[in-house]
Amino acid sequence: MPTPFQTKRLVEFSDTDMAGIMHFSAYFRYMEAAEHELLRSFGLSVYTEIDGAAVSFPRVAASCNYSSPVRCENVLDIDVSIKRVGTKSVTYVFRFAHQGRDVATGEMTSVCCRVIHGQPPVSMPIPDSFAQKLREMVGA
Amino acid sequence: MPTPFQTKRLVEFSDTDMAGIMHFSAYFRYMEAAEHELLRSFGLSVYTEIDGAAVSFPRVAASCNYSSPVRCENVLDIDVSIKRVGTKSVTYVFRFAHQGRDVATGEMTSVCCRVIHGQPPVSMPIPDSFAQKLREMVGA
Amino acid sequence: MPTPFQTKRLVEFSDTDMAGIMHFSAYFRYMEAAEHELLRSFGLSVYTEIDGAAVSFPRVAASCNYSSPVRCENVLDIDVSIKRVGTKSVTYVFRFAHQGRDVATGEMTSVCCRVIHGQPPVSMPIPDSFAQKLREMVGA
Amino acid sequence: MPTPFQTKRLVEFSDTDMAGIMHFSAYFRYMEAAEHELLRSFGLSVYTEIDGAAVSFPRVAASCNYSSPVRCENVLDIDVSIKRVGTKSVTYVFRFAHQGRDVATGEMTSVCCRVIHGQPPVSMPIPDSFAQKLREMVGA
Numbered sequence: 001m002p003t004p005f006q007t008k009r010l011v012e013f014s015d016t017d018m019a020g021i022m023h024f025s026a027y028f029r030y031m032e033a034a035e036h037e038l039l040r041s042f043g044l045s046v047y048t049e050i051d052g053a054a055v056s057f058p059r060v061a062a063s064c065n066y067s068s069p070v071r072c073e074n075v076l077d078i079d080v081s082i083k084r085v086g087t088k089s090v091t092y093v094f095r096f097a098h099q100g101r102d103v104a105t106g107e108m109t110s111v112c113c114r115v116i117h118g119q120p121p122v123s124m125p126i127p128d129s130f131a132q133k134l135r136e137m138v139g140a
Numbered sequence: 141m142p143t144p145f146q147t148k149r150l151v152e153f154s155d156t157d158m159a160g161i162m163h164f165s166a167y168f169r170y171m172e173a174a175e176h177e178l179l180r181s182f183g184l185s186v187y188t189e190i191d192g193a194a195v196s197f198p199r200v201a202a203s204c205n206y207s208s209p210v211r212c213e214n215v216l217d218i219d220v221s222i223k224r225v226g227t228k229s230v231t232y233v234f235r236f237a238h239q240g241r242d243v244a245t246g247e248m249t250s251v252c253c254r255v256i257h258g259q260p261p262v263s264m265p266i267p268d269s270f271a272q273k274l275r276e277m278v279g280a
Numbered sequence: 281m282p283t284p285f286q287t288k289r290l291v292e293f294s295d296t297d298m299a300g301i302m303h304f305s306a307y308f309r310y311m312e313a314a315e316h317e318l319l320r321s322f323g324l325s326v327y328t329e330i331d332g333a334a335v336s337f338p339r340v341a342a343s344c345n346y347s348s349p350v351r352c353e354n355v356l357d358i359d360v361s362i363k364r365v366g367t368k369s370v371t372y373v374f375r376f377a378h379q380g381r382d383v384a385t386g387e388m389t390s391v392c393c394r395v396i397h398g399q400p401p402v403s404m405p406i407p408d409s410f411a412q413k414l415r416e417m418v419g420a
Numbered sequence: 421m422p423t424p425f426q427t428k429r430l431v432e433f434s435d436t437d438m439a440g441i442m443h444f445s446a447y448f449r450y451m452e453a454a455e456h457e458l459l460r461s462f463g464l465s466v467y468t469e470i471d472g473a474a475v476s477f478p479r480v481a482a483s484c485n486y487s488s489p490v491r492c493e494n495v496l497d498i499d500v501s502i503k504r505v506g507t508k509s510v511t512y513v514f515r516f517a518h519q520g521r522d523v524a525t526g527e528m529t530s531v532c533c534r535v536i537h538g539q540p541p542v543s544m545p546i547p548d549s550f551a552q553k554l555r556e557m558v559g560a
Contacts, residue, residue, distance in 0.1 A: 012449070017296050018352055019196050024168065024202055025202075028165040032434060033434070046433055063204070067200075069198065069260055069261060072466075073460070117160050121161070153316060153326055157438070158433065158438070158492055173292050173293075186293055299535050301478070304479040327438065327439070342483065343481070348540070
């Protein structure tokens with residue numbers, strides 16, 4: 001059973017709202033940043049040139065469930081695991097905890113796309129260089 | 141069958157990303173703004189004083205599915221309907237379209253809470269003034 | 281003496297922070313949105329194709345002075361005027377007020393650039409179609 | 421001559437815009453995060469309870485000058501120095517560089533305030549615990 005990728009993130013003042021807690025939408029940026037950090041740990045980038053075309057991973061789905069509020073300067077422990085790697089898509093699962101207590105869980109499905117600026121992204125099979133690394137983490 | 145609440149929103153430059161499209165996380169802010177606009181249309185506010193305590197609606201769940209990318213200065217048509225009103229929570233459904241074509245659908249569950257600054261929000265029954273208005277829209 | 285361009289904007293919940301007021305960085309997004317709305321009122325766009333190249337207006341300077349805090353659901357009156365149009369740059373001045381009281385003033389200098397994706401923007405003279413409209417507003 | 425406080429920050433995908441570069445407004449959030457990291461290095465927090473009241477540092481002025489665009493996954497070196505400590509305010513100067521090349525410089529003036537939720541912040545003298553640490557860095 002592969003180990004989840006682990007990272008940390010400090011909740012910034014600008015991510016809080018007038019209820020005194022982190023705004024729910026910030027979790028989606030934190031998930032994306034953790035996804036990209038995972039890719040970098042593989043030597044990959046979320047926006048890369050492959051065979052002369054820009055390859056990126058726009059989302060088709062994103063969700064988050066919140067169980068406990070977090071506050072400014074809380075340090076979140078983030079576990080990233082991979083639920084599924086399809087031909088063209090990857091589904092990541094995120095677990096956020098603060099001081100050992102779960103605070104949120106998220107899921108995000110990204111589709112591999114050729115991106116030509118000014119045109120809609122076109123889905124494509126995940127390049128082997130990515131797919132192999134991602135598959136090794138499935139079930140993490 | 142109640143009519144959904146309808147609003148519009150122009151995609152701003154700062155909501156785009158280097159792939160040339162609106163960033164997926166911006167939809168969550170757009171959903172929240174549409175939710176609050178719906179509450180204002182009822183004469184309500186998302187952050188209000190009731191019987192001497194601040195009452196607000198933090199989220200317990202949020203999700204979005206994306207079917208087509210949108211770009212800077214696209215005007216999105218947003219339909220907000222209410223799927224369910226519980227004793228303490230409301231579930232909203234959002235439909236985003238651009239020029240008659242669906243581009244995303246979202247869902248968000250907010251829980252009515254008493255908010256005392258510096259303490260965790262405490263869930264409470266939705267006040268009658270809110271509940272009555274929200275229930276009239278169920279199934280919209 | 282030309283009249284400033286006028287627009288309004290409601291302070292959204294996601295733009296507030298834990299101090300209960302609008303976060304100072306949100307003003308910069310509001311300035312940009314007002315700048316783009318001014319350009320649209322001229323029939324122009326902030327990101328446009330001219331002679332086969334993308335033309336945009338990255339900033340070289342931005343500043344804001346804050347005199348009074350604003351809160352969620354406050355409606356801001358925004359006046360945009362143009363201080364100077366150079367060969368390649370435009371300087372905008374913004375005045376934010378709430379219920380007749382000044383709350384902030386900002387300034388932003390944008391430089392006309394040819395933007396080729398993946399390369400640094402290259403400054404260029406403001407196209408005549410833009411320059412003429414902008415000059416009519418100088419001193420507004 | 422005191423040494424500036426130094427930190428690093430990776431440019432995230434969500435901070436880029438459709439011109440392919442980091443959005444100018446993100447620098448203001450980066451400045452704030454660096455300011456708070458500096459305060460933490462002193463054992464202080466940007467939002468703290470002193471003598472039973474919340475003390476925070478809203479801004480009265482913020483500005484940034486941009487000399488070169490930065491891109492996703494660029495690592496920025498950020499130097500924070502303190503230009504002036506007044507009775508009630510602090511002025512920070514920020515220098516952003518990428519691979520040894522200056523890309524932006526910013527300045528921010530924060531005012532020490534007593535913050536009572538739902539009321540306008542009221543300026544107050546900087547508490548001695550903060551003022552002493554900040555003064556040691558003047559001229560950094």
